[in-house]
Amino acid sequence: MSRFGISSLKKLIQNKNSSRAIVVMAVILVLLAGVGVTAIRTQVADQQVMPVSGEIANDAEIAPLVFRSAYFSLERELNDSAVGWVPNDLMISPTAWFDNKENLQRGIIFATRGIINVFTTNFARSGSGEELNKHLLKAQTSSFPYAEDVWMFASSESRYKEGIKSINSYLKDLENDKAVFNVKTDDLYVLMNTLESLIEMPQSRLKTGVKSHFEADDAIYFAKGVCLVVRDVLNTVTRAYPELMNRGGKQNITVALETLDIIALFNPLYVFAGGNKIGDSMAPNQVQALASKLDITANRLRDVKLALDK
Template sequence: MRFGKRTELSGDSSMTGSMVGKIVLVVLLVYLLICLVVGWYWSREPDLGPLVASPEQNQMVTGEYTARTLDSLMVELLNKPGGYLSNDRFPPGLWLDNMPSWEFGVLVQVRDMSRALRRDMARSQSQSTEDANLAKAEPLFSTNNNRWMFPSSESEYRKGMKQLESYITRLHQGDAQFYARADNLASWVGDVSTRLGSLSQRLSASVGRAPLIEGGKLGNTTPWLEIDDVFYEARGTSWALVYLLRAVEHDFHDVLAKKNALISLQQIIRDLEATQETLWSPMVLNGGGFGVLANHSLVMANYLSRANAAMIDLRRLLEQG
C-alpha cells in the first residue's frame, strides 16, 4: 500500500513538472513574439516630414533655423519609437543593430554641425571668444554613443540640448551671434564631404572585391556581417543632412545666391532625399556583378558619391572670391 502511494505521488509530480515546463515554454514563445513585433516597430526609420516650423511664420533671425533644426534632430533621435537604442542592454533593443547604426549616422552629423557652430558660425573671427552655451553643448554631444549609465548617453545629450536651446533663445533675442559667411559654410561643407567620401568608400567595399589603395595594394572589404550596419549608418547620415542642408539653404541664402551655388545645394538635397526611398527587401542585399540580386550598398554609394562630388563643387564656389 505504501509503495503504491509513493508511485502515485511520483506520477503526480511528473505531470506537474511537465505542465510547468509547457507553461514556461508558452510564456517564452509569447515573449519572443512580442519582442519581434516591438523590435520591428522600433526599427522603422523616421520619414522626411517637417521637423521645424516654417522660419517665416516664426520670424526667425539668421541662424536660428539651423540651430533649431540641429536641436530637432536630437529630439527625434531620443524620442522616436523605442527611444534611443544604441545603449540598450535588454531585448528587443539589444538584438537590433540597424537602428543603432542609423542613430550613429545622425549623431555624427549633429556633432559636426555643433562643432561648426561653436568653432566658426557663432564667432566673428578666429581670435574672438566662443559662445559659452555652444562651448558646453558640443562636448556633451560628443559623449560615447553606447554609454548605459553613470551617466547614460541620453542624459548627456539632453544636457547638450539644454545648452543649445539656451543659445537659440539668446540668438532670437539678439544676445547671441550667428555669422552667415561663405568661409564659415565652406568649412562645414568640407567636413560633410569628408564624411560622405568615407561612407561611399565603405559602401563600395561591400562588393566582395578589395579596392586598390596607395602603392597598388589591396584594401579591406566590408565584412559580411557589417554590410547592413554601414548601409543604415549612411541612411541616418543622409536623413540628417537633408534637414541640415535645407536649413543652410535658408540661413545662407544670400551668400549661396551671390556665389551662384544655390542650384548645387539643391541638387545635393535631391540626391540625399533619394537615399530615403523605402527598402522593400527584408534585408540589405549584396548581389555581385550583373547578377539577379540587387546590391543596395552600391546604389547607396552611387547617391552619396554624386552628393559628395556636388559638395566638392559647392565648397569650391564658396571659396572663390
C-alpha cells in the first residue's frame, strides 16, 4: 500500500464516525456470513424418514406407499427445498455454490432411478413375459434417467415431476384394475440386492476415490442422498411385509435402519478427510467414519438378502 493509502486509512480510522461505520459494516458482514452458513447447513440438515403410520391392510394400501417411498426424498427436494434443484443451476447463481446440497440431490436421484427400475420390472407385473405398464415404463426409461444438470427446454425438475406424475397414473390404473401389483419373495430378494448395491457404490467411492477435503464433502453428501432413499424404501417395505422382518432377521433390519438414521443426521460444520494423502493425518477422518457406517448397512442388507434366498 502506498504512503497516501496508509495515511488515508489512518485518518479514516481516527475519525469517530468513520470508525463506527467500519464497526457496523463489519458486524453486518459477520451476520450475513452467519446467516449464509446457517442457510447452507439447513439445506442438508437431518431429513426425516417417510412416515408410515397404522396397520397396512392389503395390496391396495401397500402399492402407493411402496412407490412413494422411492420418490419421497426426491419430491421433497423438488417441492420443499428453499434453493430448489441445485445440480442444474448456472454458475452465476449463488445456489451453484451449495455443493453439499448439490451432491445430496445427485445421490437422491441416483438411488431413485435404481429403485424405480426394480419396482417397474419386478413389482408391477405378474411374470417376466408380461408387458410393462406404459406409465411406469415412461417413468423408468424417460423421466428419471434424465440428466440432473439440464436447466433449459425440458429441465431436470420438470422431467422428474413428470416421472412422479406417471407413477401416480399407474396407481390410478391399479385402482381401476388396469394394472398389476404383485410382490413375491423373489422380488423382495431383488430389491434387497439393489439396496445393497446402491449402498456399495458410494461406499467404494469413500474408500478409494477421496484424496482431499474438497472431494470428501462431495462424496459424503452424495452417500447421504443415496442413504435417504434407501432408508425410506427399507422402512416402508419392511412395514408392508412383516414376514421380511421375520425371515430376514428383525435385528438385521433394525440395525440397518438405525445406522441409516445416523447417516441422515450427519451434517458437520466442516468435513475433514484426515488420513488421506494430503499430509494431515492428525485431522479427523470423517470419510472413513461414514464408510464404516455404510459397511454396517451393506452387511445387514446382505444378511437379509441371503435369508430370503434360503
